[in-house]
Amino acid sequence: xxxxxxxxxxxxxxxxxxxxxxxxxxxxxxxxxxxxxxxxxxxxxxxxxxxxxxxxxxxxxxxxxxxxxxxxxxxxxxxxxxxxxxxxxxxxxxxxxxxxxxxxxxxxxxxxxxxxxxxxxxxxxxxxxxxxxxxxxxxxxxxxxxxxxxxxxxxxxxxxxxxxxxxxxxxxx
Numbered sequence: 001x002x003x004x005x006x007x008x009x010x011x012x013x014x015x016x017x018x019x020x021x022x023x024x025x026x027x028x029x030x031x032x033x034x035x036x037x038x039x040x041x042x043x044x045x046x047x048x049x050x051x052x053x054x055x056x057x058x059x060x061x062x063x064x065x066x067x068x069x070x071x072x073x074x075x076x077x078x079x080x081x082x083x084x085x086x087x088x089x090x091x092x093x094x095x096x097x098x099x100x101x102x103x104x105x106x107x108x109x110x111x112x113x114x115x116x117x118x119x120x121x122x123x124x125x126x127x128x129x130x131x132x133x134x135x136x137x138x139x140x141x142x143x144x145x146x147x148x149x150x151x152x153x154x155x156x157x158x159x160x161x162x163x164x165x166x167x168x169x170x171x172x173x
Contacts, residue, residue: 007061008161016050017066017153020132024146031081032136032148047091047129052156054092054126059165060119062090062099064155068109070148072141077107079136086134088152094123106134115154118168128156 022032054060067088069076080086087103099119132150142148159165 006164007157008159008164010161011061012158012160014052014156014158015153016052016128016156017151018048018050018130020048020150020152022134022136022148022150024138024148028135030138032079032134032138032142034086034132034134034136034150047089047093047096047131049093050090050128050130050154052128054119054121054123054128055158056122056124056126057165058121059159059168060121061157061159062115062117062119062154063157065104065110065113065115066153067104067106067113067151068111069150071145073109075139075141076109076136079139079142080107081135081137084135086132088130088132090154091129091131092119092121092123093127093129094125099128103133106132112155118172120165120168120172 020034022034024032027033071079086106088106089103090099091097092099100115100117130152132152134150136142136148138145
């Protein structure tokens, strides 16, 4: 049985997401730095909450990913700082471990990109978080733009059906 093709009807679909901010010249001169932004006066690489509390012993099916910035995609691609790889990392807040094996390498915009991955949550008081690591150079098209925003959203099914979860556990062993 293919679990992906038979998500139970009583599963709850959530569309969650976050907005990341890259400010010109902060902290990197001549660049928009999404990696080392400041929150409440503290500088660092921060994971932001995506708006989904993960319940213990529930199965989550990550179905689709959307990603874009507040600038044209072509401008984004030409502005990526050489030697860097823009990465979106989805984590659980309790262990700070990534949900996916690796971060997503964000070399283009995505609309309803199928990611089709399961995550069985065992942690209490867990929340889905993300961080976006990216450094952009200021290219001609964005001269005068002080702040660039990146947006990422996910479509996720919360599966509560115990029979389905048991089948998932069997198949994943």
